[in-house]
Amino acid sequence: MADTLELVSSTCTFGGWHKRYRHRSTATGTTMTFAIYLPPQAQGGSVPVLYWLSGLTCTDENFATKAGAQRVAAELGLALVMPDTSPRGDGVADADGYDLGQGAGFYVNATQAPWAAHYRMYDYVVDELPALVEAHFPVTQQRAISGHSMGGHGALMIALRNPGRYRSVSAFAPIVNPSAVPWGQKAFAAYLGEDRSTWLSYDSCHQLEIAVERLPMLVDQGEQDGFMPEQLQPDVLARVARQHDWPLTLRRQPGYDHSYYFIASFIEDHLRFHAQHLAA
Numbered sequence: 001m002a003d004t005l006e007l008v009s010s011t012c013t014f015g016g017w018h019k020r021y022r023h024r025s026t027a028t029g030t031t032m033t034f035a036i037y038l039p040p041q042a043q044g045g046s047v048p049v050l051y052w053l054s055g056l057t058c059t060d061e062n063f064a065t066k067a068g069a070q071r072v073a074a075e076l077g078l079a080l081v082m083p084d085t086s087p088r089g090d091g092v093a094d095a096d097g098y099d100l101g102q103g104a105g106f107y108v109n110a111t112q113a114p115w116a117a118h119y120r121m122y123d124y125v126v127d128e129l130p131a132l133v134e135a136h137f138p139v140t141q142q143r144a145i146s147g148h149s150m151g152g153h154g155a156l157m158i159a160l161r162n163p164g165r166y167r168s169v170s171a172f173a174p175i176v177n178p179s180a181v182p183w184g185q186k187a188f189a190a191y192l193g194e195d196r197s198t199w200l201s202y203d204s205c206h207q208l209e210i211a212v213e214r215l216p217m218l219v220d221q222g223e224q225d226g227f228m229p230e231q232l233q234p235d236v237l238a239r240v241a242r243q244h245d246w247p248l249t250l251r252r253q254p255g256y257d258h259s260y261y262f263i264a265s266f267i268e269d270h271l272r273f274h275a276q277h278l279a280a
């Protein structure tokens with residue numbers, strides 16, 4: 001059955017529960033794994049949810065084990081939902097590099113062979129996963145979304161394309177303009193084909209230009225992030241936001257690189273930012 005959840009593990013932390021589940025996804029046509037952190041407050045009522053989208057090479061476990069988000073989520077009464085970054089399995093197309101195929105779904109619905117059969121992470125994250133989470137767990141429909149790198153691209157792009165669905169969005173070192181940088185161009189050419197007009201629906205800078213809803217947006221970027229000049233280019237997002245009078249808070253953090261050490265240093269600010277808007 002499509003919405004049956006199989007519990008993989010259940011771990012008590014900060015008075016709440018970190019749970020991992022497997023389920024059959026209709027969006028991807030594969031078995032998907034995701035994790036949810038239920039804070040202590042979820043034992044007595046429904047809590048709002050922050051969706052976290054991870055970057056290249058990640059599973060649901062990188063953020064859960066490295067970001068240290070659970071302590072503040074427990075304090076704020078915020079559930080955290082952590083999906084995988086792509087469909088996986090023997091029957092799922094893959095590529096040699098770390099930046100295409102399994103672990104690199106880019107949160108798009110692929111239209112090109114061989115990817116189109118399973119790579120439907122946009123539908124999975126926007127529709128299927130929230131419906132599943134809201135049907136099975138004590139959560140409200142107050143949602144926020146955040147992510148890192150490829151997941152920062154996913155979070156910004158998904159929030160911008162779905163007005164009213166999320167109260168706030170944030171990102172760490174996001175790929176803001178994937179149509180114009182090597183990681184995005186490689187993935188979009190494979191998943192979406194050579195017609196670049198189709199890429200724009202998954203490009204946050206373009207989506208920000210045409211967005212109808214101005215939702216609060218926080219972005220952190222480490223200044224020692226080796227991927228920044230070529231792949232991330234936060235200046236492009238800052239310019240588009242300025243041109244469109246968009247409420248973007250872009251913070252440049254001296255000394256920080258692309259890693260989870262950077263995320264762990266600022267995740268508390270992001271959780272408090274989202275909690276404030278989820279409560280409003």
Ligand SMILES: N[C@@H](CCC(=O)N[C@@H](CS)C(=O)NCC(=O)O)C(=O)O
Binds near residue numbers: 056058098148150259
């Ligand atoms: N050099 C990295 C490139 C990929 C990378 O930096 N991935 C980031 C997201 S874009 C990440 O979160 N990696 C997993 C981790 O640090 O736990 C690799 O080949 O693994």
